[in-house]
Amino acid sequence: MTEILSASVLPAILFLTGLIVLFSDRRAFDSFLSGASDGVRSAVGLLPSLCALIVAVEMLFASGFADFAAEALAPAFGALGMPPELLPLLVTRPISGSASTAVYTGLLEKYGPDSMTALIASVIMGSSDTAIYVISVYFSSVGIGRTRHALAASLLTMLVTIALSAFLCKLFFN
Amino acid sequence: MLGKSFAAMVTISFVFALVNGRVASLSGAILDGASKAVDLSVSLLGIMCLWGGIMSLLTYSGIIKQLSRILRPVLRFVFPDAFETGEGEEEIVACVSANALGLGNAATPLAVTAMKKMREASGSDTATDDMVMLAVLGTSSFNIFPSTLVALRRAAGSADPYRIVVPIWIVSAVGCVTAVILCRVMAPLTRRRPK
Numbered sequence: 001m002t003e004i005l006s007a008s009v010l011p012a013i014l015f016l017t018g019l020i021v022l023f024s025d026r027r028a029f030d031s032f033l034s035g036a037s038d039g040v041r042s043a044v045g046l047l048p049s050l051c052a053l054i055v056a057v058e059m060l061f062a063s064g065f066a067d068f069a070a071e072a073l074a075p076a077f078g079a080l081g082m083p084p085e086l087l088p089l090l091v092t093r094p095i096s097g098s099a100s101t102a103v104y105t106g107l108l109e110k111y112g113p114d115s116m117t118a119l120i121a122s123v124i125m126g127s128s129d130t131a132i133y134v135i136s137v138y139f140s141s142v143g144i145g146r147t148r149h150a151l152a153a154s155l156l157t158m159l160v161t162i163a164l165s166a167f168l169c170k171l172f173f174n
Numbered sequence: 175m176l177g178k179s180f181a182a183m184v185t186i187s188f189v190f191a192l193v194n195g196r197v198a199s200l201s202g203a204i205l206d207g208a209s210k211a212v213d214l215s216v217s218l219l220g221i222m223c224l225w226g227g228i229m230s231l232l233t234y235s236g237i238i239k240q241l242s243r244i245l246r247p248v249l250r251f252v253f254p255d256a257f258e259t260g261e262g263e264e265e266i267v268a269c270v271s272a273n274a275l276g277l278g279n280a281a282t283p284l285a286v287t288a289m290k291k292m293r294e295a296s297g298s299d300t301a302t303d304d305m306v307m308l309a310v311l312g313t314s315s316f317n318i319f320p321s322t323l324v325a326l327r328r329a330a331g332s333a334d335p336y337r338i339v340v341p342i343w344i345v346s347a348v349g350c351v352t353a354v355i356l357c358r359v360m361a362p363l364t365r366r367r368p369k
Contacts, residue, residue: 007334007336009318009319009336009339010319010321010324010336013228013319014228017228017231017232020231020232020235020237021231024234024235027234028231028234028235029231031230031231031233031234032227032228032230032231032234033227034230035226035227035228035229035230035231035233036223036224036226036227036230037223037226038226038230039222039223039224039225039226039227040219040222040223040226042222042226043215043218043219043222043223044215044219046215046218047211047212047215050211050214050215051207051208051211051212052180053179053180053183054207054208054210054211054214055184055203055204055207055208055211056179056180056183056184056187056207057183057207058203058204058206058207058210059183059184059187059188059191059200059203059204059207060183060186060187061203062187062191062196062199062200062202062203063186063187063188063190063191063194063196063200064190064191064194064196065186065187065190068190092179095179096179099179099180099183101214101322101326102211104326105210105214105326105330108326108327108330108332109330112330112331113327113330113331113332113335114332114333114334114337118327118330119337119338119341122320122323122327122338122342123338123341123342123345125320125323126317126320126323126338126342126345126346127314127317127342127345127346127349128313128314128349129312129313129314130313131313131314134282134309134312134313135309135310135313137282137286138285138286138289138305138308138309138312139289139301139305139309141286141289141290142286142289142290142293143293143299144289144293144299144300144301144305145299145300146299146300146301147301147306147309148300148301148306148360148361148364148365149306149356149357149360149361149363149364150301150306150309150310152360153306153310153353153356153357153360154309154310154313154314154353156352156356157310157313157314157349157352157353157356158313158314158349160348160349160352161314161345161346161348161349161352164344164345164348164349165341165345168341168344168345169341172340172341173337
């Protein structure tokens with residue numbers, strides 16, 4: 001049931017866009033095209049930072065550091081029901097979107113996209129954001145010095161979503 | 175931020191590889207990484223193009239405005255001060271709607287404008303309750319269709335790339351509620367006492 005629902009979201013959205021183009025004026029499709037070319041531009045714009053970060057992540061795995069860190073933190077992770085391989089993802093997620101995407105694709109490749117590790121990683125990626133980055137952009141751009149509980153609240157929220165991701169994936173996919 | 179992450183990862187890897195005697199395998203990893211980045215961008219190109227077009231069309235057709243109208247009563251409760259004074263109200267609604275549709279790039283400038291207006295209204299360099307709320311919600315936003323993740327899973331050869339969508343809905347909805355509750359609970363603790 002949930003699988004059918006998940007797989008119908010995108011076709012339903014395209015059906016909706018088809019209806020919009022049919023029933024509105026001629027400029028509707030032009031706005032689609034201009035948005036699409038913005039999309040191409042941002043995908044191409046991703047390449048330089050992805051290149052740097054994927055290289056760095058590959059180096060972390062090849063040097064043995066990722067295994068070392070995962071092993072060191074394995075007991076704490078096991079207590080939370082979390083596969084220790086997810087550690088690099090959890091560390092990069094709050095800081096940078098491109099870095100965590102690089103780690104995420106590494107996990108997909110290493111463990112297979114339908115493994116429990118990859119499924120949990122996917123849900124974490126989809127339900128959290130680059131908290132530290134977002135907060136620093138939002139506040140520094142308007143000259144706010146005292147951000148009060150912003151960082152603490154968003155990191156706590158992220159902890160809740162991470163724990164729930166692991167729990168729900170085990171519930172859904174076992 | 176990006177530069178520092180890169181520098182930290184690269185230098186740590188080199189030192190670690192030296193200690194473990196794995197420097198030789200680093201060079202293969204570097205070349206692999208660079209070509210993987212290209213593969214990844216190519217597999218993202220199509221979906222980002224399509225999604226950008228769809229979102230722009232939804233904005234054009236006024237659906238985003240409708241969504242804002244639906245969200246307004248909820249947001250009035252979440253951002254009481256901004257809705258009372260009207261400072262940043264429009265931008266907050268637009269920003270939350272953009273986030274919900276996965277328009278991260280569009281949400282950031284809207285959030286910054288909302289912040290600017292709230293900052294002018296408060297006239298201090300300390301964040302107000304509503305500013306913190308907007309920032310924390312911005313870090314835990316609900317996302318209706320995780321297009322990038324589905325594309326990446328598909329590129330990795332997943333048998334069912336869509337499997338993750340419903341769990342993501344549940345987790346991100348809970349995340350948003352958690353964010354609102356945490357902000358409400360923590361706000362009085364960090365408020366500066368009047369002199």
